[in-house]
Amino acid sequence: MIDTVAFAGALDLLASTPSAWLVVVPGLVIGVIFGAIPGLSISIAMAVFLPATLYMDFLTAILFLTAIFTGGGFGGAIPAILINIPGTSSAVASAFDGFPMSVAGRHGEALGAGLAASVVGTLVGYLLLLFTVDFVAEWVLRLGPTELLVVAIWGLTLIAVLNTASVAKGVAAGIVGLLFSTIGFSDAGQMRGTFGSMYLLDGIPPIAALIGLFAASELFGLVGRDYIVEERAHRVVRLSAILGGIRLALGKPVDLMRGGFIGAGIGMVPGVGSSVANLASYAIAKRRDKDPSRFGKGAPEGVIASEAANSSSEGGSMITLLALGLPGGAGTAILLGAFAMHNVTGGPRFIAENGDVVYALILGNMAQAFLLLLVGTALVFAAGTIVKVPLRLLTPVVMVLSIVGAYAITGNMVGPITVVAGGVLGWAMRRYGYPVAAAVVGLLVGDMAEGELVRSYQITGGDPSFVLDRPITLVLIALLLLSLVPRLLASVRRRARKGAAATAGASPDRG
Amino acid sequence: MSPDPMSQDGASPESASPRRPAWPVGAVLFALALALAMAGYAADVASKSRGIADTILIVPAAAIGIVALLAAIAEDVAAARRTTLDDAKVREEARQTRASLAFMALLVAYVAAIPHAGFDAATFVFLAASLALQGERRPLVLIGFAALVTAPVVWIFVALLSVRLPTLLF
Numbered sequence: 044m045i046d047t048v049a050f051a052g053a054l055d056l057l058a059s060t061p062s063a064w065l066v067v068v069p070g071l072v073i074g075v076i077f078g079a080i081p082g083l084s085i086s087i088a089m090a091v092f093l094p095a096t097l098y099m100d101f102l103t104a105i106l107f108l109t110a111i112f113t114g115g116g117f118g119g120a121i122p123a124i125l126i127n128i129p130g131t132s133s134a135v136a137s138a139f140d141g142f143p144m145s146v147a148g149r150h151g152e153a154l155g156a157g158l159a160a161s162v163v164g165t166l167v168g169y170l171l172l173l174f175t176v177d178f179v180a181e182w183v184l185r186l187g188p189t190e191l192l193v194v195a196i197w198g199l200t201l202i203a204v205l206n207t208a209s210v211a212k213g214v215a216a217g218i219v220g221l222l223f224s225t226i227g228f229s230d231a232g233q234m235r236g237t238f239g240s241m242y243l244l245d246g247i248p249p250i251a252a253l254i255g256l257f258a259a260s261e262l263f264g265l266v267g268r269d270y271i272v273e274e275r276a277h278r279v280v281r282l283s284a285i286l287g288g289i290r291l292a293l294g295k296p297v298d299l300m301r302g303g304f305i306g307a308g309i310g311m312v313p314g315v316g317s318s319v320a321n322l323a324s325y326a327i328a329k330r331r332d333k334d335p336s337r338f339g340k341g342a343p344e345g346v347i348a349s350e351a352a353n354s355s356s357e358g359g360s361m362i363t364l365l366a367l368g369l370p371g372g373a374g375t376a377i378l379l380g381a382f383a384m385h386n387v388t389g390g391p392r393f394i395a396e397n398g399d400v401v402y403a404l405i406l407g408n409m410a411q412a413f414l415l416l417l418v419g420t421a422l423v424f425a426a427g428t429i430v431k432v433p434l435r436l437l438t439p440v441v442m443v444l445s446i447v448g449a450y451a452i453t454g455n456m457v458g459p460i461t462v463v464a465g466g467v468l469g470w471a472m473r474r475y476g477y478p479v480a481a482a483v484v485g486l487l488v489g490d491m492a493e494g495e496l497v498r499s500y501q502i503t504g505g506d507p508s509f510v511l512d513r514p515i516t517l518v519l520i521a522l523l524l525l526s527l528v529p530r531l532l533a534s535v536r537r538r539a540r541k542g543a544a545a546t547a548g549a550s551p552d553r554g
Numbered sequence: 555m556s557p558d559p560m561s562q563d564g565a566s567p568e569s570a571s572p573r574r575p576a577w578p579v580g581a582v583l584f585a586l587a588l589a590l591a592m593a594g595y596a597a598d599v600a601s602k603s604r605g606i607a608d609t610i611l612i613v614p615a616a617a618i619g620i621v622a623l624l625a626a627i628a629e630d631v632a633a634a635r636r637t638t639l640d641d642a643k644v645r646e647e648a649r650q651t652r653a654s655l656a657f658m659a660l661l662v663a664y665v666a667a668i669p670h671a672g673f674d675a676a677t678f679v680f681l682a683a684s685l686a687l688q689g690e691r692r693p694l695v696l697i698g699f700a701a702l703v704t705a706p707v708v709w710i711f712v713a714l715l716s717v718r719l720p721t722l723l724f
Contacts, residue, residue: 212629214619218619219588221611222615235608266687267649267687446664447673456669459665463661463665475585493610
């Protein structure tokens with residue numbers, strides 16, 4: 044179940060890498076603050092601070108970024124509870140009962156319960172990873188080029204299809220990223236899409252593009268926008284209330300564990316991350332409760348279910364990232380970017396060859412969960428101030444950090460120019476409903492997809508019937524098709540409903 | 555950037571019935587531009603290809619992408635025909651779009667200026683201008699904010715982390 048040699052190696056590694064511990068608390072603080080400020084998101088925080096990891100070794104870099112990820116998971120709940128504005132999209136359901144609790148004067152308790160749920164959720168996610176990683180590592184080594192090709196297509200298709208936008212736009216966005224990844228000098232020696240520029244010979248710098256698509260594009264949309272924060276956010280938070288909330292949450296182990304398992308399970312599937320986990324867990328908790336009518340009126344179980352799930356989805360998504368090199372969403376896409384920055388290739392061989400690093404990552408993240416309890420409690424006292432930081436001051440500062448970070452990575456102006464171009468493209472994509480995460484994932488897995496496609500072609504000689512002798516490939520293709528069915532059915536059903544509505548009551552005042 | 559239909563609404567606050575675009579012009583132009591870029595890229599790669607390894611992913615992917623974009627256009631047009639626009643929302647979106655486009659222009663100018671004016675000077679002006687763009691008019695606040703942010707950022711990146719950015723003063 045656990046590779047004990049690698050586990051011992053991980054303990055050694057963590058003990059001999061003090062820098063890994065130095066970055067965790069700053070990472071958690073950054074995560075909580077970015078998560079708590081409405082408008083800023085965890086992906087902005089991770090993208091902007093990604094270049095800082097250039098100066099860290101691999102383990103330290105990943106622990107720093109996952110600390111931001113973990114901190115952001117709880118940070119989003121702070122404004123959701125205090126002012127009914129979820130700090131991030133993964134805290135939407137946390138507001139359903141968190142805010143009513145706040146209105147009733149139980150805000151300290153709600154924050155404490157949310158914090159405890161986030162801590163336990165993170166632990167559940169990483170515990171699952173701890174016990175499955177050895178088995179998964181063995182299994183993925185059986186995957187050959189055709190299987191990996193199907194996995195890459197599957198991952199990309201899920202990300203493209205399982206988003207809130209339309210299937211067509213998801214697919215188009217994924218392909219935009221895929222095609223961007225092919226720009227530059229090809230394996231066959233052709234210069235593709237470089238327009239004769241020597242700067243593009245190495246292709247589009249993925250980290251700079253990622254910063255542009257995730258951070259700059261969102262910042263463009265935030266200019267001149269300030270969230271109205273009522274004075275209520277000033278209210279005093281007492282330690283006794285927070286501790287009461289923590290005790291309350293810990294007294295509901297079933298809710299905590301259910302939320303944790305739901306989140307981790309959902310996190311494993313590419314394309315559905317913490318936002319879906321947060322909502323799905325809330326819905327299930329409400330359905331299974333003896334008195335569902337309490338939900339939405341300040342039931343602590345609602346906060347516990349939603350916060351446990353969005354935090355545990357991180358561990359779930361790490362399984363897919365580490366085993367297959369497939370990022371499931373924005374956070375893991377940035378982690379994959381950090382892998383690339385440190386010349387580490389995720390995927391089947393990674394766990395087998397770096398067992399100690401993987402276990403160190405898991406243990407480091409479990410320690411992070413406990414540290415979140417302290418950092419979160421300390422920052423909750425400043426919560427009223429954090430949610431009121433004026434966005435108009437932060438937007439230009441974060442933009443400058445993005446530009447200078449991109450320059451630090453590429454060492455020339457190609458980085459900043461890519462951030463601007465990626466930002467403009469990402470802004471237009473968001474505006475017209477194309478999922479930006481699908482484009483980023485396409486950009487990051489494009490190399491792998493093209494490599495496996497070429498290798499598959501060389502092995503099969505271009506004969507598709509070859510896959511008939513590859514049972515795992517066939518199973519994966521079947522799973523790929525099966526996983527699309529629910530979304531396609533939902534799409535057909537929605538279209539039928541819209542059609543019926545349009546014919547029933549076509550709006551008379553349409554221009 | 556293609557003009558957006560939302561921003562073309564010239565209705566004054568008093569007008570009861572603003573012109574409502576029947577076509578989502580911005581969305582259609584954006585999708586068409588992406589489709590054209592995909593087609594052009596695939597054709598260029600195919601014409602200069604040195605072997606199937608060059609085209610095996612790009613050509614089919616571009617073809618699927620173009621079909622998806624055409625489907626997206628059809629969806630957008632159908633959705634626009636179903637939607638009625640709320641005047642206040644249209645005006646708010648137009649204001650937000652103008653602010654976003656102005657900020658983009660400012661960022662382009664900032665990045666273009668870095669090699670010439672230096673990272674420190676360009677950052678100082680960019681920060682002050684961004685704040686001004688968002689309505690701040692007090693000169694002391696503009697200059698103070700720009701200086702307070704520029705100094706530590708330049709110090710951390712240029713002096714501490716040795717990022718070789720061109721600078722004017724430091």
